[in-house]
Structure formats: structure tokens, C-alpha cells
Amino acid sequence: MKKVTVFCGSSPGNDPLLMESAYQLGQQLADRRIDLIYGGAKVGLMGAVADGALSNGGRVVGVLPDFLRTKEIAHEGLTELIQVESMHQRKLKMHELSDGVIALPGGYGTLEEYFEMLTWGQLGLHKKPMGLLNINGFYNGLLMLADTMVSSGLLRPENRKMMLVAETIDSLLEQMLTYEPPLVGKWMTPQKV
Template sequence: MKRLAVYCGSATPADPRYMALARDVGMELAERGIGVVYGGGRLGLMGAVASGALEAGGEVIGVIPEALAGSEVANRDCTELHTVSGMHERKLRFTELSDGFVTIPGGVGTMDELWEAVSWAQLGYHAKPVGLLNAFGFYDHLLAFNAHMAAVGFVRPAHQGILIAAETLSELLDAMLHYTPHRPIFEMTAADL
């Protein structure tokens, strides 16, 4: 994995553990020689991931929508900053530029990015690992809900291993390196579905 898209919040939570985690993720990826592809912002966890990676000498590629690029939100310190027309093009660019996805704590936008990466993997638009860093138990309920969707039958058995979760970045990256792509929906017949 040469580059990973990192999905995270643009907010700065009151609990300082989240900002420290984001900075540490950026630093550890850079120290492992893994470039960061992210939302291009300088605020919140997004900015902390970028700062951590840049401070460790890593590559940081930001992808930001035009509506945000002209404001003070854009991180001009990135190795590269791509301005795109909107959110759909942004997520497509994340997929094109990265070898996988890592989601750390975030809000609605982060969930949108995570689930689109999972959905595109199910369909067959990509065969890249989708990681979820469940630091501090932040995603416990989401993982339980994902298991519930599978138990009810809304996530096919062939796709239940797409979302890879771990409590530390080291464990997560190791699991992502050993990810075996599944059989996508585009290759299934109606009988399989």
C-alpha cells in the first residue's frame, strides 16, 4: 500500500484524544512510507492527520471541493492539493489515488465516505481494503449495526469481510495488507444474489 485515503472529521472534539489520534495516524503512515490522501482541509482531525504526516516527512495529497477551496479551510501545505467540482468527484478521486481506505473518528461526512467505499467494494468498482480504526471504542455501535445488517441478511456472506476493523493502526494496517478481495456483485448471477 503506497497511499491510503484517510477519512475523518473536520471538527475538533473537546476530548483531546481524538486530535492526538489523528496526528499519530498521519505520523505513523508517513513513517511507514505510506502517503495520505485526504479531504484537503486544515481544520479538526483532517488537519491533524495532514500535519502529522507532513511533520514526519510524508506525502499528503488533499482533495477538496471548489466550494471549500477558496476559503481558509483549504490546507495549502499539502504536497498536492486537488480542487474538484463536488463531493462525488472528491470520493472518486480518493478511490483513484489510493490503495485502500482508513476511517478514523468522524461525523456524517466521514460515514458517507466509509459506506461508499464499502458499497463500491461490494459492487466491484474497486477491490481495495476498507479499514475502520475503532479507537476508544468510537465505532462499537457501528460495528454492532453492521453485524446486525449481516445477521438479518442485508450484507451477503461474500461481503461480510469487506469492512476490516481494529483498535490500533498497526493491527489495522496488518489486516489490510492481508485482505483478500471478495467476489463482487458485478460478477454474480441472479441466483447468487
């Protein structure tokens, strides 16, 4: 795993641990010589993860749609800033550049980006590890929902396991480095009673 895409909030949140953890993730990726691919902004958790990687000499590639650059949120200190036309192109470019994905806490955009790539993996379009850094239990409700999907017969247990989850960066990176994608397809058949 040489390049990791990180999805996260463009806001800092109200828990200081979120910003600290984002910064530390950037630092640890740089320590492991893993390039950071992210949304290209200087604000919020996005800016913190980039700053953490850059502080340790890491390579940081931002992917930013043109309309966001005009809002003056682009990080000017990146190794490379790739400009694209749309949010869809941004996600595709981040996918093309990475070997794995980590979602830090965030809002709608973070979830949408993470789940689209997770779905691509479920459909067999890639075999990348998909991690959730569950800082202070941020993703606990989401994990309960995923378990409900399994118990309701709408998600295979094997596909549920594609969501790699840890509360610490080291643990999450180790899970990602040893990840084996599921061998079953997405589609389920009705259970015979």
C-alpha cells in the first residue's frame, strides 16, 4: 500500500481530538512512506491531515474541483494539486491514484465518497482496503446500521467485513495492510424456509 485516499470533513468539528487525529494520521502515513491522496483543501480535518503528512516530509496530492478552488480553500503547500471539473471526477481521480481508503469523521460528503468506493469494491471493481477511523466512537451508529443490514438479509456478512474499523491509526493501518477482499458476489438469493 503506497498511496491512501483519505476522506474527511472540511470542518474541524467540535471535538479537538478529531483535528489531532487527522494530523497524526497524516504524520503516520508520511512515516510509513505512504502518499496521501485527499480533497485538496486547507480547511478542517482535510487541512489537518495534509499538514500532518507535510510536516513529516510526506507526499501529498490534493484533488480539487474548479468550483471549490474559487472559494479559496485550496491548500497551497501540497506536493501536487490536481484540478478537476466536478465532484464525480474528483472521486474517480482519487480512486485511480490510491491503493486504499480511510474515512475520518465527516459529514454527508465524507459518507458519500466512502460508500461509493465501498460499493465499487462490493461489486468487484476494485480490491482496495476500506478503513474507518472510529475516533471517539464517531462511527458506532453507522456500524450498528450496517449490522442491521446484515440481520435484515440486505447485506452479506462477507461484504460487511469490507468495512475495516479501528479506534487507533496503527490498528487500522495493520488491518488494511493484511486485507483480503471477499470471494463472494454482492447479490443474495432468498433464503428457503
